[in-house]
Amino acid sequence: MPHIEEIITEPKLSVKRFYALEYFFILLESLTRTADRDAVFNSFLNLKQEYRLGESKFKKMSDEPEELTPGRESRYRYTFKQVIEESKQYGLISEQDDGALFRLEAGDSLLKQYGTPDYHRTLFKLMERDSNAFRYLIERMFAKSGLLIFPVYSPYQLGFERRNIRTTGDIERYAEKLSKQITSDVDKYLGTTIELGSETTEVIERLRTANLLSKNAKDQFQQTDYNSIVSRIRKFWLIYFLQNLYGYKLSLSSFDMWIYRGKQCGVIQATEFYPNFNGRIVYPTSVVVERTESADFSQLIAYKDGKNLYLHEPTELDEKNQDKFIKYLVEGYHSLRRTRRGYFVNLASLRELVCFNLKVSEHVFERMLNQAYKHNLAGELPIKISLEVDRLPEETGAEYLKRVPVLVDGKPRNIISIDEKGTRVDE
Amino acid sequence: MSKLSRKPTAAFNDAPARFARFGLLENPFPSEPTVNKDSQDPRINGEIYEIELRQNEFERVRANFLRADLAQPNHLRLGYIIDTSYIGRGNGKSAFLVNLQDAINRHNNLDISEEQTKCFALYVVPESGGRTKTFASLLNKIFDSMLRLGIIEESLATIRLNAARSLHTGDGTAFSADDDVLIENLRSEQWYTDHEINLSEVRDAVRSNPALQELPPDFPLFREFARGGLYAEFVTQDDFERYFKSLKNGRDRFEFVLSHMVRFFRAADFTGAFILVDDFERIPDFQSRRQRKDFALELRSALFDGPTLNARLGFYNMFLVLHAGVPPLISDAWSESGMENRSPLLQQADRHVIPFEKLNPKHAKLLLKKYLGEYREKGAAFDELAPFTEAAIKEIGVVSEFNAAKILKLAYGLLEHAADEGSDEITETAVSDYREKDPLVNERIEATIASAETVDLFKKATGTE
Numbered sequence: 001m002p003h004i005e006e007i008i009t010e011p012k013l014s015v016k017r018f019y020a021l022e023y024f025f026i027l028l029e030s031l032t033r034t035a036d037r038d039a040v041f042n043s044f045l046n047l048k049q050e051y052r053l054g055e056s057k058f059k060k061m062s063d064e065p066e067e068l069t070p071g072r073e074s075r076y077r078y079t080f081k082q083v084i085e086e087s088k089q090y091g092l093i094s095e096q097d098d099g100a101l102f103r104l105e106a107g108d109s110l111l112k113q114y115g116t117p118d119y120h121r122t123l124f125k126l127m128e129r130d131s132n133a134f135r136y137l138i139e140r141m142f143a144k145s146g147l148l149i150f151p152v153y154s155p156y157q158l159g160f161e162r163r164n165i166r167t168t169g170d171i172e173r174y175a176e177k178l179s180k181q182i183t184s185d186v187d188k189y190l191g192t193t194i195e196l197g198s199e200t201t202e203v204i205e206r207l208r209t210a211n212l213l214s215k216n217a218k219d220q221f222q223q224t225d226y227n228s229i230v231s232r233i234r235k236f237w238l239i240y241f242l243q244n245l246y247g248y249k250l251s252l253s254s255f256d257m258w259i260y261r262g263k264q265c266g267v268i269q270a271t272e273f274y275p276n277f278n279g280r281i282v283y284p285t286s287v288v289v290e291r292t293e294s295a296d297f298s299q300l301i302a303y304k305d306g307k308n309l310y311l312h313e314p315t316e317l318d319e320k321n322q323d324k325f326i327k328y329l330v331e332g333y334h335s336l337r338r339t340r341r342g343y344f345v346n347l348a349s350l351r352e353l354v355c356f357n358l359k360v361s362e363h364v365f366e367r368m369l370n371q372a373y374k375h376n377l378a379g380e381l382p383i384k385i386s387l388e389v390d391r392l393p394e395e396t397g398a399e400y401l402k403r404v405p406v407l408v409d410g411k412p413r414n415i416i417s418i419d420e421k422g423t424r425v426d427e
Numbered sequence: 428m429s430k431l432s433r434k435p436t437a438a439f440n441d442a443p444a445r446f447a448r449f450g451l452l453e454n455p456f457p458s459e460p461t462v463n464k465d466s467q468d469p470r471i472n473g474e475i476y477e478i479e480l481r482q483n484e485f486e487r488v489r490a491n492f493l494r495a496d497l498a499q500p501n502h503l504r505l506g507y508i509i510d511t512s513y514i515g516r517g518n519g520k521s522a523f524l525v526n527l528q529d530a531i532n533r534h535n536n537l538d539i540s541e542e543q544t545k546c547f548a549l550y551v552v553p554e555s556g557g558r559t560k561t562f563a564s565l566l567n568k569i570f571d572s573m574l575r576l577g578i579i580e581e582s583l584a585t586i587r588l589n590a591a592r593s594l595h596t597g598d599g600t601a602f603s604a605d606d607d608v609l610i611e612n613l614r615s616e617q618w619y620t621d622h623e624i625n626l627s628e629v630r631d632a633v634r635s636n637p638a639l640q641e642l643p644p645d646f647p648l649f650r651e652f653a654r655g656g657l658y659a660e661f662v663t664q665d666d667f668e669r670y671f672k673s674l675k676n677g678r679d680r681f682e683f684v685l686s687h688m689v690r691f692f693r694a695a696d697f698t699g700a701f702i703l704v705d706d707f708e709r710i711p712d713f714q715s716r717r718q719r720k721d722f723a724l725e726l727r728s729a730l731f732d733g734p735t736l737n738a739r740l741g742f743y744n745m746f747l748v749l750h751a752g753v754p755p756l757i758s759d760a761w762s763e764s765g766m767e768n769r770s771p772l773l774q775q776a777d778r779h780v781i782p783f784e785k786l787n788p789k790h791a792k793l794l795l796k797k798y799l800g801e802y803r804e805k806g807a808a809f810d811e812l813a814p815f816t817e818a819a820i821k822e823i824g825v826v827s828e829f830n831a832a833k834i835l836k837l838a839y840g841l842l843e844h845a846a847d848e849g850s851d852e853i854t855e856t857a858v859s860d861y862r863e864k865d866p867l868v869n870e871r872i873e874a875t876i877a878s879a880e881t882v883d884l885f886k887k888a889t890g891t892e
Contacts, residue, residue, distance in 0.1 A: 389752035
């Protein structure tokens with residue numbers, strides 16, 4: 001592993017509490033019509049609905065208007081305020097003493113960029129200039145083999161039936177099995193050996209302190225506390241990974257905000273849906289170095305100490321890049337097909353594999369797939385790719401759009417089949 | 428020595444009867460199960476067809492379209508054959524259409540409608556790769572398919588025949604030949620002379636056919652009446668083709684196909700036509716949002732409420748074959764253009780929607796039985812499914828996701844394999860053994876982050892890769 005120098009500028013890791021960078025857009029857009037704060041808030045709410053932005057890191061599935069309960073309204077006002085604060089910080093807007101809001105020149109120009117890659121680039125620069133947070137996150141990732149894993153296993157996934165988990169002892173058994181599983185995952189994926197004896201005792205101890213479990217292993221716990229117990233255990237381990245194992249000095253929620261903002265900018269990839277892995281993985285799709293000769297990187301920002309952050313975006317027009325893309329696409333397709341007997345596999349799962357292989361963002365994947373698909377239609381590829389639409393996420397009952405569909409030719413696709421030429425089964 | 432007199436040394440051998448052990452003349456299954464309507468091979472031109480597989484779908488088409496009263500302007504003019512499973516490709520839609528077309532054209536729908544209506548059916552496939560993007564280019568394909576079907580020639584003959592019959596005083600034997608011969612006869616001057624029918628009177632009668640009165644004077648049929656109908660050559664389908672090509676793409680051709688040809692066909696006693704559009708997704712797949720909307724508007728105008736005779740009468744009735752992914756693609760265009768009101772896409776329960784179901788295990792068996800039966804040696808004492816066992820067929824269905832094309836292709840491979848191996852029976856185990864050899868199934872790569880080959884960004888950036 002290359003030696004990572006100490007960062008000169010201390011990162012500012014606190015972050016305003018919202019994930020979606022589109023919030024800046026909807027605030028700026030709302031200011032087009034009015035400066036009156038209440039009217040801006042109303043427009044902000046409407047646009048938030050229209051662009052399906054929620055409080056989660058996932059987009060909402062529906063743009064149906066929802067009832068504005070007092071609880072909701074106060075949450076939305078909080079988000080609204082957070083977006084205003086951060087926009088002021090970046091000089092996008094200004095606020096008068098009476099609360100009236102105005103867009104500044106930087107805000108005008110960002111608004112114009114919405115819908116193009118420049119929008120995220122500009123925001124990336126604004127965020128990073130102010131905080132150095134992405135550099136901090138990315139450099140630590142490279143210090144740790146370039147991959148962060150956050151395993152999550154519910155009792156069910158470890159072979160415990162919900163109805164058999166009744167007593168403190170049952171929870172202890174789950175916690176022990178979980179520790180073993182985590183130890184083995186860390187060994188398998190990070191190549192590190194860890195001892196988790198004291199942590200396992202600690203997690204149970206904390207639950208006892210919170211009066212969720214008793215001292216006696218045979219005592220039943222309040223069954224209504226089940227979800228809360230399981231969620232505290234999960235959180236305990238996530239924080240353990242973040243702060244102890246990886247040595248990050250920020251809270252879990254701030255980390256979440258940063259990495260999902262980084263994901264939108266394409267500099268970090270984070271996913272909870274990597275095939276055959278339980279939990280979340282995070283890895284950089286950009287790098288902080290002094291300079292690079294490779295044409296596959298583009299500079300996003302220069303730091304004061306002479307280093308630069310380069311985004312990894314292999315151009316889809318380079319033949320070598322294309323070959324590599326096809327190779328991983330085909331390999332990934334075959335490995336996903338193993339688990340299902342069908343010819344079609346989930347395109348979003350395949351995207352996970354290929355992004356990890358190539359260390360590229362989902363935007364880059366989409367671009368390369370579009371390019372490959374075009375070549376495929378022209379018959380210039382050694383393989384044939386069929387892309388189809390299964391049920392769209394909107395057509396299912398789900399509430400959140402957890403995996404953004406892949407757009408090919410401007411249309412969402414979610415299943416893919418690949419045939420090596422000559423063996424194609426077609427109609 | 429001349430090569431003419433030289434002989435090969437190897438003796439003539441009968442082709443080894445590779446499939447005789449199964450009581451089969453050859454491998455009944457297509458190696459590439461695609462429907463090519465123009466092929467001579469019954470395995471792939473849609474000729475071998477198990478009607479029972481698609482009985483439900485056919486019944487729905489028959490009840491709601493083929494037996495409908497086409498004289499009523501409010502009959503259904505547009506139907507959707509919608510695939511309900513996303514493994515759509517190879518589900519037998521093309522085979523269904525080809526057979527539907529044959530069923531209609533066999534007796535011009537007179538048998539199906541119990542003599543109520545006389546119709547023909549056209550089979551149209553948009554070109555791939557975005558070459559059929561506009562309604563105008565679809566219209567060109569429709570006219571092409573009229574030429575391919577020979578329906579213009581047939582109509583010319585009918586018009587002449589009606590005229591000749593009305594003038595002829597003989598016993599009618601002159602008209603008793605087969606259709607093909609009759610078509611030839613009716614455009615041969617000699618034949619008229621032989622049967623003492625006055626050709627120029629026939630032409631006069633054609634000319635005064637009431638259905639033809641509103642056609643423009645340059646309509647191709649009227650060339651036959653030049654110079655008072657004397658010595659003029661018979662107009663053929665080729666004249667129509669040339670005329671069509673001379674028209675500008677767009678309004679002129681719309682008018683020709685959607686108004687003038689409708690009058691012409693009606694003069695030949697046709698009351699309607701069915702246009703079966705296969706692989707419809709090839710059109711919207713390449714269209715922009717704007718193009719989709721324009722297409723939908725023109726389709727609506729052509730079928731329902733445009734200024735053409737067709738829109739008034741509903742002469743052409745269209746079926747669009749849609750796989751499961753298409754309705755979401757076009758639904759916006761359909762609602763913006765008002766098509767959704769005319770012929771809603773999303774009302775699965777409506778009469779104009781024909782859901783194309785996935786096959787089931789019973790169907791898989793019927794399908795294989797049909798193909799095997801076509802190539803079974805006469806008098807061979809074999810079970811009708813031999814060499815496949817029932818269990819094997821079930822397994823074939825499952826692993827092929829009950830997709831007709833995949834079932835046939837797998838059956839082809841299995842039979843070839845069994846012939847190579849000299850085995851007499853294809854069992855369930857044989858199916859899974861064979862599939863083990865399939866490179867796609869046989870891959871044993873586990874997709875995990877641990878084993879994934881990845882790019883080391885740091886090394887790549889610093890050139891130390």
